Each structure stands twice: as structure tokens, then as C-alpha cells.
Amino acid sequence: QVQLVESGGGLVQAGGSLRLSCAASGRTFRNYAMGWFRQAPGKEREFVAAIRWSGGSLYYADSVKGRFTISRDNAKNTVYLQMKSLKPEDTAVYYCATGGVVTTTEIREYDYWGQGTQVTVSS
Numbered sequence: 001q002v003q004l005v006e007s008g009g010g011l012v013q014a015g016g017s018l019r020l021s022c023a024a025s026g027r028t029f030r031n032y033a034m035g036w037f038r039q040a041p042g043k044e045r046e047f048v049a050a051i052r053w054s055g056g057s058l059y060y061a062d063s064v065k066g067r068f069t070i071s072r073d074n075a076k077n078t079v080y081l082q083m084k085s086l087k088p089e090d091t092a093v094y095y096c097a098t099g100g101v102v103t104t105t106e107i108r109e110y111d112y113w114g115q116g117t118q119v120t121v122s123s
Helices: none
Strands: 003-007 010-013 018-025 034-039 046-051 058-060 068-073 078-083 092-099 110-113 117-122
Touching (some): 018 092, 034 078
Antiparallel strands (some): 034 092, 092 110
């Protein structure tokens, strides 16, 4: 049974930083791509970042490129999202997810999801 547990969300002022973590269990973590997504109130869930199983390929949404960094530690079965220069429009529930071997930005390719962690950026 695959489980993903996010942590690290909170309230931060615009321009601040947060680091989200996602602890995975229930599968051979290092074999699969991981992704971060977010959903703001009244909006659809959207792609934020993804990382290949080896950590060698990184993908970012244009809205976060240059501000967010995704990384993973396969020894700890954990994926991270370092967020800097946060903006009020980054406010959302952030979810980590895992799917297949292929790294993708497509939500439908991710089979397992965490419960989400709230990030609120005040202006």
C-alpha cells in the first residue's frame, strides 16, 4: 500500500521561503518519478514540479521556474520542494504524487497522492 505524507506547509509573508517534504512508503521509491501539484480555492489542480527517479531530470511549471526547486533523497524515501520568493498567488494546498517510471507533468499519469499541505502566502 503506497502512502505519501506531506509536511512543511504554513503561513509565510510574500518573499519568504518554505520547504515541503513528502515521505513515501509502500513501494520501491527510487524506481518512480515524483511530482508536486497544487490546488488553489476554486481552481483546478495544477502541475508544479516533477523529478525523474534518478533525480537527473527536473521539470517545472513556468510560474515557479527559478523560484522552486524539487529534489529527492532515495535513501530516505523523501522528495522535497524548496520554495523561495513566495508570492500570494502561490497560496494553495500542495500535493505530492507518484506514478510510473516516466517523468511527466500530466496529472492523469500519477496514481498515488498525499493528503496535501496548506501553503498560505500573505501580501
